[in-house]
Every structure is written in C-alpha cells, then in structure tokens.
Amino acid sequence: MGCRTCEKPKVNYRKGLWSPEEDQKLRDYILKHGHSCWSAVPVKADWLSVDQVIEQGSGSFGGSASTPWNSNNSNADEVLRPGSSEVIGQSNGDFLSGYGDTSIYGELQAQFEPVGQLPGDAFFDLFTMGKFPGSLPSTSSSIDLSIGVKGVGDLNIALQEASDILKVMSEITRSESLHGGAQTAWDMLSEEQMQKHITTGCEDLDTILGGGIHCKEVTEVGGVPGIGKTQLGIQLAVNVQIPVEYGGLGGKAVYIGRCPIILLLVINLIMLFPSHNGQDKYYACMTDTEGSFMVERAYQIAEGCIMDTLDKFGHHQKVILDCQEQMQPNSFLANIFYFRICSYTEQIAVINYLEKFLAEQKDVKIIIIDSVTFHFRQDFDDFALRTRVLCGMSLKLMKLTKTYNLAVVLLNQVTTKFTEGSFQLTLALGKLSFFIYFEYDVITQKQYKRSAYLHAIAMQNHELKISAIFKLKYTS
Amino acid sequence: MIPVKLENPIDLPTQKLSLGCPVLDRLVRGGLPVGSVTELAGESGAGKTQLCLQLLLAALRPPSLGGLSAASLYIHSEFPFPLRRLLRLLTPFAPSSVVPTPLDHIFVRPAHSPDDLLSLLTAVDALLARPPSALPVRLLVVDSIAALFRSEFDNTPADLKRRSSLFFKIAAKLKEQARRFEAVVVVTNQVVDVVGGSESDGLSGNAIRVGNYGSLWSSGRRVCPALGLSWANCINTRIFLSRSDDIVRNEGAVVDGQSDDRVHGTVVRTRRKMEVVFSPHLPKASCEFVIVSEGVFGVEAQR
Numbered sequence: 001m002g003c004r005t006c007e008k009p010k011v012n013y014r015k016g017l018w019s020p021e022e023d024q025k026l027r028d029y030i031l032k033h034g035h036s037c038w039s040a041v042p043v044k045a046d047w048l049s050v051d052q053v054i055e056q057g058s059g060s061f062g063g064s065a066s067t068p069w070n071s072n073n074s075n076a077d078e079v080l081r082p083g084s085s086e087v088i089g090q091s092n093g094d095f096l097s098g099y100g101d102t103s104i105y106g107e108l109q110a111q112f113e114p115v116g117q118l119p120g121d122a123f124f125d126l127f128t129m130g131k132f133p134g135s136l137p138s139t140s141s142s143i144d145l146s147i148g149v150k151g152v153g154d155l156n157i158a159l160q161e162a163s164d165i166l167k168v169m170s171e172i173t174r175s176e177s178l179h180g181g182a183q184t185a186w187d188m189l190s191e192e193q194m195q196k197h198i199t200t201g202c203e204d205l206d207t208i209l210g211g212g213i214h215c216k217e218v219t220e221v222g223g224v225p226g227i228g229k230t231q232l233g234i235q236l237a238v239n240v241q242i243p244v245e246y247g248g249l250g251g252k253a254v255y256i257g258r259c260p261i262i263l264l265l266v267i268n269l270i271m272l273f274p275s276h277n278g279q280d281k282y283y284a285c286m287t288d289t290e291g292s293f294m295v296e297r298a299y300q301i302a303e304g305c306i307m308d309t310l311d312k313f314g315h316h317q318k319v320i321l322d323c324q325e326q327m328q329p330n331s332f333l334a335n336i337f338y339f340r341i342c343s344y345t346e347q348i349a350v351i352n353y354l355e356k357f358l359a360e361q362k363d364v365k366i367i368i369i370d371s372v373t374f375h376f377r378q379d380f381d382d383f384a385l386r387t388r389v390l391c392g393m394s395l396k397l398m399k400l401t402k403t404y405n406l407a408v409v410l411l412n413q414v415t416t417k418f419t420e421g422s423f424q425l426t427l428a429l430g431k432l433s434f435f436i437y438f439e440y441d442v443i444t445q446k447q448y449k450r451s452a453y454l455h456a457i458a459m460q461n462h463e464l465k466i467s468a469i470f471k472l473k474y475t476s
Numbered sequence: 477m478i479p480v481k482l483e484n485p486i487d488l489p490t491q492k493l494s495l496g497c498p499v500l501d502r503l504v505r506g507g508l509p510v511g512s513v514t515e516l517a518g519e520s521g522a523g524k525t526q527l528c529l530q531l532l533l534a535a536l537r538p539p540s541l542g543g544l545s546a547a548s549l550y551i552h553s554e555f556p557f558p559l560r561r562l563l564r565l566l567t568p569f570a571p572s573s574v575v576p577t578p579l580d581h582i583f584v585r586p587a588h589s590p591d592d593l594l595s596l597l598t599a600v601d602a603l604l605a606r607p608p609s610a611l612p613v614r615l616l617v618v619d620s621i622a623a624l625f626r627s628e629f630d631n632t633p634a635d636l637k638r639r640s641s642l643f644f645k646i647a648a649k650l651k652e653q654a655r656r657f658e659a660v661v662v663v664t665n666q667v668v669d670v671v672g673g674s675e676s677d678g679l680s681g682n683a684i685r686v687g688n689y690g691s692l693w694s695s696g697r698r699v700c701p702a703l704g705l706s707w708a709n710c711i712n713t714r715i716f717l718s719r720s721d722d723i724v725r726n727e728g729a730v731v732d733g734q735s736d737d738r739v740h741g742t743v744v745r746t747r748r749k750m751e752v753v754f755s756p757h758l759p760k761a762s763c764e765f766v767i768v769s770e771g772v773f774g775v776e777a778q779r
Contacts (some may be wrong), residue, residue, distance in 0.1 A: 225754055291512045292712050294490070294512075296505075342652040343652070375648065378641055415705060
C-alpha cells in the first residue's frame with residue numbers, strides 16, 4: 001500500500017513558456033501525423049506512453065486543469081478543431097484569459113519567433129473572434145491554424161496593441177511562410193472579412209447567409225420539387241456576371257444542373273480581384289443533371305436582374321445608358337457555361353474535367369450543380385462505393401473553391417425518412433455525402449410562402465435555424 | 477474518358493410542342509418543351525388520355541403550326557389503346573396537307589410492369605435511332621406510369637426503396653432519351669386521396685405525402701399525385717388536371733322533355749381545370765378546359 005505518487009521519483013517539471021525546440025517538435029509532429037487529440041500525441045510520436053504522460057502530469061504540455069480542451073467553464077464558447085466539428089475546448093468570450101499556459105498549436109510560433117523575444121506571446125483565438133461559422137478552414141489547407149491567447153493578461157498588453165503587433169509581424173513574416181500554401185491566421189481573417197458575399201437579392205435570405213453565398217465555400221441547397229432551387233441556381237449564374245460597378249462581381253458561372261431558381265445573388269468584390277473595367281469578364285458554370293435548365297427562363301431572369309440593377313443605380317441618365325450597354329440579357333447567357341449530363345459517370349467526368357477547364361478559363365466565379373444526387377439515387381448496390389464516390393466529388397469541389405476562389409452551389413433533392421415514428425423530410429443521401437459547409441435545410445412551401453432554413457453543420461452544437469421567406473417572380 | 481460537351485445556352489433548343497389549342501398553349505407558354513419530362517396528373521376521367529391522344533396528332537404538324545413534324549410512341553399500361561377515339565380525332569385534323577397517313581407514324585406498345593417498361597425503353601433506343609417511318613420519333617407518351625407501380629409493391633420500407641430506385645432508373649432513361657433525340661416526354665399519373673390533417677405545417681404526418689402541393693382538389697376531394705416525393709423529383713413539369721361536378725339549378729326548365737322530372741331541370745355541369753403545379757419555366761397558373769368530340773380545348777376565363 002501507499003500511494004503511487006510517493007513511490008515514483010519526483011519529476012522536475014519545466015514550467016513556463018515552451019522552448020523553441022519543443023515548438024519545433026510539436027510542429028513536426030503535426031506535419032507528420034496531422035491533427036489529433038493531445039493524449040494521442042505522445043503515443044503516436046513514440047515519446048511516451050499515455051500512462052507515462054498522465055503520471056508525469058503532462059510536464060511540458062502545461063497545466064492540465066486549465067487547458068482549453070478540458071476546462072469546464074460553462075460560459076465559454078466552444079473552440080472547435082479546425083476543419084471538423086469536434087469540440088476541442090472552451091474559451092471565454094473575451095479572449096484575454098482562459099487558455100492557461102499552453103498554446104494549442106505551436107507551429108505558429110516559428111513564424112513569430114521574433115515575437116517570442118517579446119515578453120510573453122500574444123496570440124489571438126481565431127474562433128472566438130466574431131464567431132463566423134464559415135471561417136473554419138477546410139481540411140484541404142495544409143496547416144490549420146489556431147492560436148490561443150496566452151499570457152496576454154499577464155503582460156498587461158492591451159488587446160489593440162497585441163493585434164497591432166501581430167499585424168506587423170505577419171507582414172514581416174509573410175514572405176517567410178513556412179510552406180507554400182500556408183497562410184497566417186491573420187491573413188485568413190482579413191481575407192474573410194474583406195470577402196464580400198454573393199447576395200441573394202432577397203434581404204432575408206442574405207441575412208441567413210451572413211451576407212450571401214461565400215466564395216471559397218460549398219453551399220448546399222435542398223428542397224421539395226417546385227420550391228425554387230433551380231430558379232436560385234439560374235439567378236446565381238446571372239448575378240455572378242453583374243458588373244462590378246453595379247455591385248456585382250462581374251463573373252462567369254458554370255451551371256451543372258437542372259432547375260433554375262430566382263434569387264438574386266449579387267457577388268461582391270473579392271479582395272483579390274479589384275475593380276474590373278468591363279474588359280475582364282467573369283463566367284458561370286452550370287451542370288445540368290435533370291434537364292430543367294430552360295433558356296428562356298434564364299433570359300427572363302437576366303432581364304429581371306438588369307431591371308433591378310437599373311432600379312437601384314439608375315439615378316443618372318449616364319448610368320442608365322452605361323448599364324444598358326454593359327448588361328444585355330444575351331451576353332449574360334453567353335457567359336454561362338452549360339454542361340448537361342445524363343448519368344453518374346458523366347457527372348464524375350465533368351467534375352474531373354472542371355479542374356482542367358478552370359485552369360484554362362480563368363474567370364469562372366461560380367459553379368452550380370443541379371441535383372447533385374439525382375443520378376446517385378438509382379440502384380447503387382454498393383453503398384460504400386456510392387459514399388466513396390460522393391465524398392470524392394465533394395472533396396474535389398471543395399478543393400476547386402479554394403484553388404480558384406469561386407463559389408460552389410449544390411442543389412439537392414429531399415426525401416422522406418422514417419425516424420422516430422414519423423416521416424421527416426431530409427436531404428437526399430443524407431449528411432454523409434457532404435459535411436463541411438453551410439446547408440440550406442428543406443425549403444418548405446406553406447400556402448405559397450416559400451421559406452428557407454439554414455443549417456450550419458460545422459457548428460454541431462448550434463444549429464442556426466434562421467428562416468427567411470422568399471418568392472419567385474415571373475415576368476410575362 | 478467521356479468527352480464533355482460545352483454548350484452555350486443560347487444555342488440550346490427550345491422547341492415546344494403545342495397542345496393544340498391557343499388557350500392551353502398560353503397556359504404552358506407555347507407548349508411542352510423538348511428535352512424534358514412533363515407529367516399530367518389527374519384522377520380517372522380527368523382527360524389525361526384525351527390530351528395525350530391530341531398530342532400524338534399535334535406532333536405530326538410542322539413546326540410552323542406548333543408541332544414537331546415527328547412520329548410518336550405511345551406506351552400504355554392500363555386499358556387497351558383507345559383507337560376509336562384517335563380515329564375520331566383524326567377527322568378534324570388536316571392530314572392530307574401535312575401527312576398523308578398519320579396513323580403510320582404513331583407506334584403503340586403495351587407495358588405490364590416496371591421492369592417491362594425499363595426493358596422497353598432500352599429497346600426504344602433503337603427505335604429512336606432508326607425510325608421505321610420517314611419521320612423521326614420525337615414524342616414519347618407513357619400513359620399511366622402509376623398503374624405500373626400500384627400493384628406490385630407493398631408498403632414496407634424495403635419495397636418502397638426498390639420502387640424509388642426504379643423511379644430514378646426510368647426517369648433517367650426517359651430524360652436521356654429526351655435529351656439525345658430531342659424528344660418531348662409526357663407521362664401520365666394518377667392521384668391518391670389525402671387523408672388527415674391539412675392545416676399543419678409541411679413536415680408532419682400525412683402532409684409529407686402532399687409534399688409542397690398546398691391543396692389540389694378534384695371532384696370535391698383533396699388529392700395529391702400518386703407515387704410520392706421520389707417520383708416528383710424525377711419529373712420536370714407537373715400539370716394537374718381536375719374536374720368538379722357542379723349542380724346547376726335551373727328553375728322551371730325542362731330537361732329532355734321530362735316535364736315531371738322532380739328535380740326540375742337540374743343540370744350537372746362538369747368543370748375541368750388544368751393547372752401548373754411546378755415547372756422550371758412556368759409560373760403557377762390554371763385554366764379551364766372542355767373535352768368535346770374534336771378534342772381538348774381551353775376555355776377563356778369569363779369575367
């Protein structure tokens with residue numbers, strides 16, 4: 001008998017900030033093994049067995065009681081591991097406290113080595129700032145970044161000062177980025193904030209989306225037949241082409257789909273593409289799997305869009321003339337690349353082809369896939385294969401959004417699912433197929449009132465269910 | 477690697493098949509579009525088959541008159557083919573100027589089960605590629621897809637799933653043919669009664685079967701198209717035909733010379749309505765129509 005701790009030799013814990021060697025070790029580990037939880041680190045890295053770590057009280061891993069991943073502060077916001085919805089910790093709203101002595105991912109410290117010379121390290125927590133669910137970096141970026149606030153409170157550095165420091169450092173170290181393709185968190189944050197969204201022309205729907213459809217993201221829209229999904233798709237393809245001076249992006253669209261839906265989505269400027277003067281043209285790409293894309297409908301929508309723009313901006317005669325000259329319905333249609341596919345093999349082929357296509361055709365800003373699941377609902381005997389194929393497709397699309405800085409909108413059908421004794425409407429092929437993006441939940445139609453609900457899958461615990469009501473307009 | 481065709485939307489064909497009556501054409505903005513699947517849903521006696529027969533003949537007209545100058549294929553599953561009615565419709569149809577022997581260009585095949593239909597559609601590929609008559613086949617009518625499915629499947633989840641996958645297979649085949657051969661595909665569907673709470677929101681209980689169809693009435697009963705939500709996802713356009721019987725009291729009138737008729741001239745008038753339930757390019761609209769011996773014709777709304 002006798003307690004275990006008395007029998008073991010006392011280990012000298014090294015307290016305080018991590019040394020650069022320790023940071024380097026952690027950075028190497030992450031590059032080699034990817035993300036995981038802390039307890040797996042020593043096991044995977046072969047440093048210590050889990051037991052040994054626990055016994056040692058996790059020396060250089062910092063005080064266990066106050067690490068973000070096990071703090072029990074119920075007021076805290078949850079910190080999510082980047083790229084997934086797994087909660088790895090809590091943080092307080094004011095991020096000056098709550099993280100204890102450890103940083104979550106030490107690899108950033110290398111970039112801030114000069115900063116490390118400053119007393120204390122100041123980091124920002126990406127997730128608690130602003131809490132935009134859409135800002136979670138996707139799994140396709142090589143290093144996911146998150147920084148924990150560490151010891152700022154100790155240093156009595158004001159938050160503003162700390163952010164200034166970071167800004168300066170990020171500018172200095174931008175060229176010394178560790179790996180091509182890595183971005184500092186600051187870059188990502190500022191890009192996110194600068195990025196304007198594709199508005200939907202319907203204010204309520206814009207509010208749901210947090211401004212509009214985001215580029216660099218995949219959005220899924222689901223609904224019963226006839227609700228207006230396809231109309232939305234066509235509207236998006238039209239709106240991407242609105243010239244910049246009228247609040248648009250001036251882009252092209254790729255339409256892969258079947259039904260047009262009207263909802264005006266004005267694509268705002270992306271920081272990387274400053275104003276164009278009518279010479280660069282952006283395109284839309286549409287993939288039609290069901291044959292619902294009707295040219296005359298698209299023409300009507302284009303006309304409606306032009307009229308709306310004239311309403312908004314037509315204060316000046318000159319502006320009106322300019323507008324009419326630049327925006328013709330036919331030219332809108334001409335900038336939509338349309339693919340019509342008749343089987344799932346063609347669908348996979350198109351998505352593979354898109355990579356090459358987008359490399360040559362630089363200015364596509366939106367890809368719309370109508371009824372991404374239509375061809376997969378046939379007799380796929382091998383469900384595992386189906387899931388693999390769909391996952392592969394979704395990953396490819398996500399990669400396209402990041403690489404070419406465009407938006408992807410997937411339109412999906414709904415099906416009934418028998419759960420808990422009643423039938424519920426749910427997106428076809430379930431949530432297995434796509435999982436890290438915004439999702440429009442079922443758009444229902446109640447007595448000719450169409451409403452849209454947003455489900456943000458990324459935040460597993462808060463399903464934002466905001467609804468908006470919209471309607472379709474037809475010109476005769 | 478399957479080559480992918482890149483097309484410019486302006487060049488997409490938007491040929492339409494006129495319904496044979498200007499009022500009805502106005503409802504559907506010119507006619508049924510080529511390359512998409514249109515469903516006519518309605519109860520028995522609503523006029524679906526009549527309209528289909530009219531379409532068979534309309535397809536023979538040249539494009540200048542709203543037709544397709546094409547032969548047609550009629551797949552029927554319910555009753556024997558209504559040849560007599562078709563012959564009656566032929567007379568007002570001006571064949572000599574257009575097509576000397578219209579009946580030579582209408583092909584009829586029965587189907588008995590969903591698998592039968594699937595294999596038939598595969599065989600139809602050959603027909604579409606090399607039409608036996610001089611005209612290409614560009615109209616495909618499946619009369620009562622519902623009848624094929626109603627008898628074979630139980631209400632168990634496994635059977636429903638099998639049924640759904642058949643829907644998608646058939647629909648994919650139809651769409652592919654519509655696309656490849658630039659054909660109009662028309663499918664007929666039946667309706668089922670909707671039982672239960674109608675005021676609840678769209679996500680509870682029986683309202684699921686209704687999907688998003690607020691209320692479709694026919695003969696005084698709430699109905700919704702058969703085959704459920706899965707099938708609704710397979711089609712492009714849905715047009716609902718309904719009928720209701722109005723009893724018009726006409727005091728003092730004599731009906732058919734029977735002066736001692738107790739009901740004194742009560743006339744039962746059938747009102748038929750055609751409405752667009754959902755469509756990629758048509759707004760919600762409806763219009764009344766009548767069925768006379770010359771065919772199906774729309775009626776202008778009278779103010």
